[in-house]
Amino acid sequence: MSHFVVLLAGRMVPTPALRAAIAGARVIAADDGIRHARPLELSPELWVGDFDSAPGEPPVALAGVRRETFPRDKDKTDGELAIETALSLGATRLTLVGALGGPRSDHAFAHLILALRYFHQGVDIDLRDGAETAFALSAAPRRFDLKAGTQFSILKFSAVKGLTIKGAKWPLEAVDLPFTSILTQSNEAAGAITVSVREGEAILLAQDDPAVR
Incomplete structure (x- = not known):
């Protein structure tokens, strides 16, 4: 690479x-x-x-x-x-x-x-x-090794379907959100988090510099 x-x-x-x-x-x-x-x-x-x-x-x-x-x-x-x-x-x-x-x-x-x-x-x-660090999201789950307590947001650039966030203070499971929703603003990591979005354009913005898997 x-x-x-x-x-x-x-x-x-x-x-x-x-x-x-x-x-x-x-x-x-x-x-x-x-x-x-x-x-x-x-x-x-x-x-x-x-x-x-x-x-x-x-x-x-x-x-x-x-x-x-x-x-x-x-x-x-x-x-x-x-x-x-x-x-x-x-x-x-x-x-x-x-x-x-x-x-x-x-x-x-x-x-x-x-x-x-x-x-x-x-x-x-x-x-x-x-x-801050930003990563594009996809249907394939991505793991971000954030420190516990780190704030992060999911920035949407379209409506999204099937947004899943695991390992956060406010997890989500296959949630559909319109473009105008700000539900995904200012979440908090409990440690490593895993994020995926089945359809739509979204970016994770973290107040940290995590390793990614």
């Missing part, structure tokens, strides 16, 4: 868990995401974007990073371009760092949509920033 990290411009806390999750991966920076490289002690092999928000020059230690420049007026985001570049280089697993939080809520929303898109294309993808 070829693991790539894509550095995006949102919030990033360089925790030991985040460092461990991305250890050994190849790295591509998208526009202002380059600023996360030094705190994480990463050396991107490529820096892509229209560079409308990035520093004019990267830190001296990153001055040799190869750039791929795109026009500002385009139909794809810098993050999307970085993801597609990683896939073209053989990525089968993607970790989007700095995809959540940050100054632009629309960017965070777009990254969640992209995670769903590429997950359904068979890419192993997660979103991490050191404070």
Whole structure:
């Protein structure tokens, strides 16, 4: 499996868990995401974007990073371009760092949509920033090794059918929910949880950096 990290411009806390999750991966920076490289002690092999928000020059230690420049007026985001570049280089697993939080809520929303898109294309993808972690859900149960007491939510991007949550303070068993329901906001893990959704688009957002099985 070829693991790539894509550095995006949102919030990033360089925790030991985040460092461990991305250890050994190849790295591509998208526009202002380059600023996360030094705190994480990463050396991107490529820096892509229209560079409308990035520093004019990267830190001296990153001055040799190869750039791929795109026009500002385009139909794809810098993050999307970085993801597609990683896939073209053989990525089968993607970790989007700095995809959540940050100054632009629309960017965070777009990254969640992209995670769903590429997950359904068979890419192993997660979103991490050191404070929160997000994973797309499917009919196949996924186990998340959360610490007891960790808060998590299921974010829905459509109506869902057959949502099952095990190992939580408020478990669910094969529940159907309309898109407008917020029943799945702010649950609490008793420890490891297992989540699946038979139909529909949903993402688990955890206030932790769990191992996944």
